[in-house]
């Protein structure tokens with residue numbers, strides 16, 4: 527099988543909060559008549575510049591045309607040469623590599639008539655426990671709005687949540703107190719995510735305040751600036767709770783292992799550049815005797831399907847995971863949206879080949895945008911994933 531063509535389609539899909547996220551849907555065609563699909567998810571993160579899609583397509587054509595999609599290692603090596611790792615969480619090159627690697631897995635599995643999880647080593651489970659995100663409070667009046675989100679999502683079956691914290695600790699505390707008061711032990715808050723906004727000493731003080739309301743806390747995430755391995759290590763010694771951090775480069779993962787800086791690696795294909803790399807990061811975590819959690823950028827259904835296949839094939843996910851994108855967006859671009867039940871992300875049917883999701887061309891048209899350019903958006907809005915312009 528040889529790759530003959532590639533298509534990139536930019537889409538802008540609003541979240542229920544009003545915030546619009548741009549993604550690129552990938553199609554890779556072959557001389558066997560098979561097409562693989564992938565997703566470069568959520569380019570709507572800092573830094574505020576846009577990838578030029580015509581230029582990107584030209585580069586990808588020069589790498590992919592004529593290649594056998596089964597040469598996953600060779601292709602990934604060439605992708606790394608053109609889109610090298612950076613020590614930055616939201617490095618756009620990783621998103622690009624992820625979309626291509628997703629599509630190659632979809633193609634190879636379709637060719638073999640198996641599901642992507644079978645290509646990844648088979649399934650150890652069919653569903654993954656996940657949590658619904660509560661985005662960061664900036665103002666006290668957002669507390670009751672977020673309690674309403676918990677109410678609505680609890681009714682839908684989500685009983686575990688995670689909380690972005692650190693900009694308004696009074697509001698963070700008020701929210702936790704309200705959850706405890708209204709939901710008692712029916713609802714868990716599994717993590718406090720500082721998103722690298724505070725230095726470790728400020729985070730340490732905040733943790734002392736917020737852990738008074740332990741509602742099933744499994745981890746404290748990103749409680750130091752990006753790549754502050756010493757800070758993470760110091761904080762880890764000071765707190766009883768496990769510390770988690772996203773993996774965005776193998777160098778960064780190596781430093782965190784060497785420094786014994788964290789307890790749990792937050793691994794997601796989007797931030798490390800594909801299923802191939804995410805597996806490597808998960809195995810490195812296992813060898814280093816660390817826990818893992820499946821992270822997210824909040825993907826659409828294609829990206830989430832890839833993560834479900836990966837998550838169901840890994841033996842060492844030992845914490846409540848994060849991918850709930852298909853529940854956050856008002857729409858999607860597939861015929862068969864990924865489903866959630868009782869707070870679990872269910873992997874696509876193992877008997878369906880490939881990723882198990884199919885593009886709906888009408889929906890692709892509906893959400894199509896001309897490019898990845900930015901609208902008028904502030905750094906606060908991007909950090910806090912909100913459409914609110916109040917600042």
Ligand SMILES: O=C(O)C(=O)C[C@@H](O)[C@H](O)C(=O)O
Nearest residue numbers: 568719721821822823824911
């Ligand atoms: O755990 C995290 O950190 C995230 O989920 C990051 C978010 O910013 C996510 O990427 C989103 O777009 O909501």
Ligand SMILES: [Mg+2]
Nearest residue numbers: 719721747748
């Ligand atoms: Mg995080």
Ligand SMILES: [Mg+2]
Nearest residue numbers: 568822823824
């Ligand atoms: Mg994101």
